[in-house]
Amino acid sequence: MTSATQCWLRLCLFLVSTAAALQPGLGNLLLGAAVLLLLGGAPLAHVRTALWKLSAILLYACTTSLLLALLLDRFDFRYVWLYSSSTLPVYLKVANLWGGDEGTLILLSAMFAPLAIRHATRPGWEGATLGLIAAWYAIAALLLGPFTATPESWLANQESQGMNAHLQKIWMVLHAPAILVAYVWAIAPVGAAVQALRGGLSDYAVVTLHYNRRAWFVLTAGIGFGMVWALVDFTFGQLWHWDPVQTSAFIVWVMLAAVLHGARHWRPGGAFGRTLPVLSLLLAACTSLAMAVTRSETLTSSHRYIGTTSWLSHLVLAALLIVGALIYICLPSVARGQSGKKTAVTTLLSVWLFVAIASIAGGALALAYLRQWFQVAKSLNEKPFFETLTMWASAEEMEQLRLAFAQWTVDGYWIAHWLLPLLLVVCMVGGYTFLRRATARTAAVVVTAVTALICLTLWWHGGLLSEWYEGRGVLSSRIVSVLPWLDAALAAAGYLLLGCVLWCLKSIWRSRRLGAARLTGSLALVHGGAVVALVGGFAATALNTYQAIQVVPEKLGQFHSLTSDLSIQVSPISTVVDHSGYRAVAQVQIQRDGESAMGNALFLDGRHQPAGYQGPVRQLCEILDYRYARYTGGPRYLLDPFVVHGWLEDKQIWVPATPALLREKLSEEMQLSTLVVLRIYPLVSLVWIGLVAMLVGALLMPGHAKVPRHA
DSSP, rough: OOOOHHHHHHHHHHHHHHHHHHTTHHHHHHHHHHHHHHHHHHTTTTTTTHHHHHHHHHHHHHHHHHHHHHHHTTTTBHHHHOOOOOOOOHHHHHHHTTSSSSHHHHHHHHHHHHHHHHHTSSTHHHHHHHHHHHHHHHHHHHHHHOBBBBOHHHHHHOOOOOOOOOGGTTTTHHHHHHHHHHHHHHHOOOOOHHHHHSOOOHHHHHHHHHHHHHHHHHHHHOOOHHHEEEEETTTTTTTTOHHHHHHHHHHHHHHHHHHHHTTTOOOSSTTTHHHHHHHHHHHHHHHHHHHHHHHOOOOOSSSSSOTTHHHHHHHHHHHHHHHHHHHHSSSOOOOOOOOOOOOOOHHHHHHHHHHHHHHHHHHHHHHHHHHHHTTTOOOGGGTTTHHHHHHOOOHHHHHHHHHHHHHHOOOOHHHHHHHHHHHHHHHHHHHHHHHHHOHHHHHHHHHHHHHHHHHHHHHHHOOOOHEEEEEEEEGGGGGGGHHHHHHHHHHHHHHHHHHHHHHHHHHHHHHSOGGGHHHHHHHHHHHHHHHHHHHHHHHHHHEEEEEEEEEEEGGTEEEEEETEEEEEEEEEEEOOOOOOEEEEEEEEEEETTTEEEEEEEEEEEETOOOOOOHHHHHHHHHHOOHHHHHHHHHTTOOOOOEEEEOOOOEEEEEOOOOHHHHTOOOOGGGGOEEEEEEEEEETHHHHHHHHHHHHHHHHHSSSSOOOOOOO
């Protein structure tokens, strides 16, 4: 059979399968057939590629059918009824493909399928592992029944449940799929790692560089998109706050950095002969755990939009990978081959420092889960605003309030306390490594020693951040204890930036050609971008401030001065119903130094009944504490701020829901003022500049490995 005939047959099968899956129930049968083909091909190496190509066609057909069902508003599919709406724009209907758990699992399986086919002819476990992982996620999706018909009673009650209003942002199209793609590529080298640990023929280093470089690049972009989203979402309102899902993504990102720093130096029998493949298994386990954390409701989190249905499948896969890693740690080495060139001490240090950083974040996450499982009581300093809110709470909500504040989350201050010293050491090691390449060893040692002395001085006495901190931000006073560490870490980061730049300039000087700077320049952009983003992130986190004014109902629509050069106007608006009943109800205009900006800052989800009036104290609490904001806001209204971006600072205007804005009729004594809050974050632009520099550096970096195909 010619290749052209094979292509036509595959296309026909894809089209027929896609059409069949558009009938409720039939798509589940096709998904089951894909599972059987994946499982059947795993032990049969001689027919594995053919079977897995057929399974890939079925998985693509299922994915396409689910996407078409969303675009065509096929609410007779339960999945479409649960997550979509006829009023959504096309890009949000497409985003709902990963907006629900069932769609995410099908997408994961479909993304693993081509990787499995690429490695199908590889020897041993490397050939079978990715196909088994694709089958694992397809089985998890099948158990949820993504193509199940919608019950008649649901359809009779309403057209559809609609998309969660928090997800109705353009970032849903960018952030979520980027994270999923990165997670797939982070797991992809698992088979090669197992094969390397078993002592068989393996292109582990090539496979790892090929996939994990891509994973790091896309995950960095995905985290950046998420930070932009977080800055304008009421359950965040800031760049980073060690939410459990953020913490788990950070662990994956750092583990990727650890593996990539050692992959170029990997040789069977060398310094990383066993260590790096084991770290790849642990990286894959951390990735599966990250997806389990996203679907778990155990801890307080701002990522609770989709449900908890698939957390167990991710958790079991992570457990299997961890067990595999532990087994290979305990078994004697069977790696064959020469150790090759001796690995530099700084490279070894870099790998283990990144592993230590990931371990600290993982320990904080594990500690939060243990506290929640064993119902450990929280101290008052871990429950901000709780005592104040109990004075405002009604009898009906007191118990819910207690439960909301009793739930644990990751202790970001604990992480910062242990993470910053390690971050300082990482920057010092990196700075010395690059400076040593640009100058003589003696000069590098002297400069490193001087920088270390400066860092110790800053840790002892504090520096710019400690001096500029005014205590007027949204953070707890516990941040004061780590400010000296922030100052010292920034000094070390500056040293890393200096070393990168000098090495880049020295390489250009030696070669007299700009092209010679492709390697050094790309590394300088990656590491220098990280430093710039770090400076912006630390400044925005430690030095943010807020100001508040109260606006009585009679003065809504008038300008009010917050500072000598800044005025704000807030007024109620009446707009047409937007996506799924999600509409703006408050308009904000800000004037500063003759310049004006206008936007919306409060949104109402019309599918739910309004709650009672929230007093000014409660308004302030729900603005400053995302856990309470999520509890009190629920699905009814969103306190998304109006954001004015600038090079020196970003300004947020927060307007909580009040009767005057929601046009609710209450008694005169309850017609109290609306609390308008201005939050200012300095130097946020450095975060975006740094992230872009890192991504550009990663794209320009030479020597992108390609996975060889084996017949």
